[in-house]
Amino acid sequence: MSDSIRVAIAGHGLMARVHAHAWRTMPYFFQVGRPVEVAVLLGTDPERTQRAADSLHIRQTETDVQRLIARGDIDILDICAPGDAHARLTIPALEARVHVLCEKPVGTSLEDSRRMADAASKATAHGVVAMAGYNLRHVPAIQEARALIRDGALGSVISIRGQYLQDWLTDPATPMSWRLRKERAGYGALGDIGSHIIDLAQYLVGEDIVETIGYTRTEWAQRPTDSSDGGHEAVTVDDSAAWLGRFSQGSVGTFEASRVSHGHHNQVRIEIDGTRGALAFDFERMNELLVAQGGREPGTFRKLDVTGTGHPYGDVWWPAGLGLAYDHTFVHLVAAFIDCVETGTRVSPSFRDAHQVQSVLASIESSTRTGRWVSTAS
Numbered sequence: 277m278s279d280s281i282r283v284a285i286a287g288h289g290l291m292a293r294v295h296a297h298a299w300r301t302m303p304y305f306f307q308v309g310r311p312v313e314v315a316v317l318l319g320t321d322p323e324r325t326q327r328a329a330d331s332l333h334i335r336q337t338e339t340d341v342q343r344l345i346a347r348g349d350i351d352i353l354d355i356c357a358p359g360d361a362h363a364r365l366t367i368p369a370l371e372a373r374v375h376v377l378c379e380k381p382v383g384t385s386l387e388d389s390r391r392m393a394d395a396a397s398k399a400t401a402h403g404v405v406a407m408a409g410y411n412l413r414h415v416p417a418i419q420e421a422r423a424l425i426r427d428g429a430l431g432s433v434i435s436i437r438g439q440y441l442q443d444w445l446t447d448p449a450t451p452m453s454w455r456l457r458k459e460r461a462g463y464g465a466l467g468d469i470g471s472h473i474i475d476l477a478q479y480l481v482g483e484d485i486v487e488t489i490g491y492t493r494t495e496w497a498q499r500p501t502d503s504s505d506g507g508h509e510a511v512t513v514d515d516s517a518a519w520l521g522r523f524s525q526g527s528v529g530t531f532e533a534s535r536v537s538h539g540h541h542n543q544v545r546i547e548i549d550g551t552r553g554a555l556a557f558d559f560e561r562m563n564e565l566l567v568a569q570g571g572r573e574p575g576t577f578r579k580l581d582v583t584g585t586g587h588p589y590g591d592v593w594w595p596a597g598l599g600l601a602y603d604h605t606f607v608h609l610v611a612a613f614i615d616c617v618e619t620g621t622r623v624s625p626s627f628r629d630a631h632q633v634q635s636v637l638a639s640i641e642s643s644t645r646t647g648r649w650v651s652t653a654s
C-alpha cells in the first residue's frame with residue numbers, strides 16, 4: 277500500500293475541474309486514512325492534455341488508458357470523459373483492480389452499462405469499488421427526503437413528478453458538440469439530464485421504474501458544425517423528452533427533461549405525493565426541503581431548512597443557515613466513494629443502479645418509436 281491514494285482523472289472539461297476540486301477539498305472535511313493526490317490527467321491529445329494538466333495543477337499526464345494502468349501506481353480512475361469513452365476506460369481499469377468512479381449516465385447504451393455492471397460485479401469480489409457519478413443523491417435535502425420516506429412520513433407513495441430543465445440549446449446557432457451526437461452521448465436531454473431525475477426518483481422511492489411510455493423531440497435537426505468550415509451537421513439526439521414511468525409497487529411518475537427551455541439555466545425539481553404527506557425539492561433552493569403533512573386539516577407545504585447539525589452532512593460543514601452549493605455534492609460523492617474503498621460500505625450509486633437507469637432510457641426511446649408502454653426489463 278502506498279503512502280497516498282493516487283487518483284487519475286480522465287477528461288479535462290467541466291467535470292474534470294469539478295472533480296479535481298472535490299478530491300482536493302474532501303480531505304479537509306471528511307476523515308481519510310491516507311492523503312489523496314490527484315496525480316495524473318488522462319486525455320487523448322498530448323498537448324491539450326498537458327495544457328489542461330497545468331491549469332488543474334496535475335503533475336503528470338497520459339493519453340493511453342493501458343499505459344496508465346500499466347504504471348501500477350494509480351488507485352482510482354475517475355472518469356470525466358464523454359459517454360462513448362466510459363466502457364472502454366472503465367473495464368480495463370476494473371480488470372486491473374483499479375477502483376473506478378465514472379460520471380453518469382455510465383456508457384451510451386444498455387449494452388455498455390451491462391458490460392460495465394458485469395465488470396463491476398467481478399471486481400467487487402476483489403474489493404474493487406465502482407461507483408456512478410449521480411451526484412444529486414448526495415444533496416443533503418435529498419438524503420433528508422429519503423430518510424423521511426423510509427421512516428414512513430409520507431405513508432405509501434402515490435405519485436412522483438420529476439423535471440430537469442436547461443436552456444443552453446435554445447439558440448439554434450449553438451454549435452454541435454459531443455452531447456448532440458448519438459454515437460458519443462447515447463441520448464440528448466433524456467440521457468444527459470433525464471437520467472438524473474430517473475436515478476433520483478428511484479433512489480428516493482426505493483423502487484425501480486418497471487415500464488414507461490414517452491416521447492422525445494428534436495427541435496433543431498441541424499446545427500452549425502463545431503469546426504470553422506461554416507457547415508451544418510445533423511443533430512442525432514433529442515432536445516427534450518417527456519415520459520410516464522410506472523414504479524414496481526404501482527405508483528406513477530411524470531417526468532420531463534429539456535435543454536431548450538427558456539429561463540431555466542439548470543432547474544431540477546422532484547415532488548413526491550404519499551398517502552400521509554408530500555415532499556418537494558427544487559435544486560435552485562437546494563438547502564431547503566418542502567414538507568406537507570396530511571391529517572384532519574391538511575396544511576400546505578412548510579419549509580424545512582436542511583443546513584446545520586441534525587441534518588445530512590450538517591456536522592461536516594458550516595453552521596446552520598450558511599448553506600451548501602453544487603460543488604459540495606461532488607465533495608460528498610468522492611467522500612462516499614473513498615468510504616467504500618476504505619471500509620467496504622455499500623456503493624451508492626452502483627453500476628447496477630446506473631444500468632437500471634439506462635434500461636429506463638432505452639424503454640423511453642423504444643416507446644417513442646412504438647407509441648406504447650415498454651417494459652424496462654433488460
Ligand SMILES: NC(=O)c1ccc[n+]([C@@H]2O[C@H](COP(=O)([O-])OP(=O)(O)OC[C@H]3O[C@@H](n4cnc5c(N)ncnc54)[C@H](O)[C@@H]3O)[C@@H](O)[C@H]2O)c1
Nearest residue numbers: 286287288289290291292318319356357358359361379380
Ligand atoms: N454529474 C453531473 O452533474 C454532470 C454534469 C456535467 C457532465 N456530466 C458527465 O460528465 C462527463 C463529462 O462531461 P463534461 O461536461 O466534463 O464534458 P466536457 O466536454 O466539458 O469534457 C469532456 C472531456 O473529455 C475529454 N475526452 C474525450 N474523450 C476522451 C477519452 N477517450 N479519454 C480521456 N478524455 C477524453 C475531452 O477532451 C474533454 O476534455 C459526461 O459523462 C457527462 O454526462 C455529469
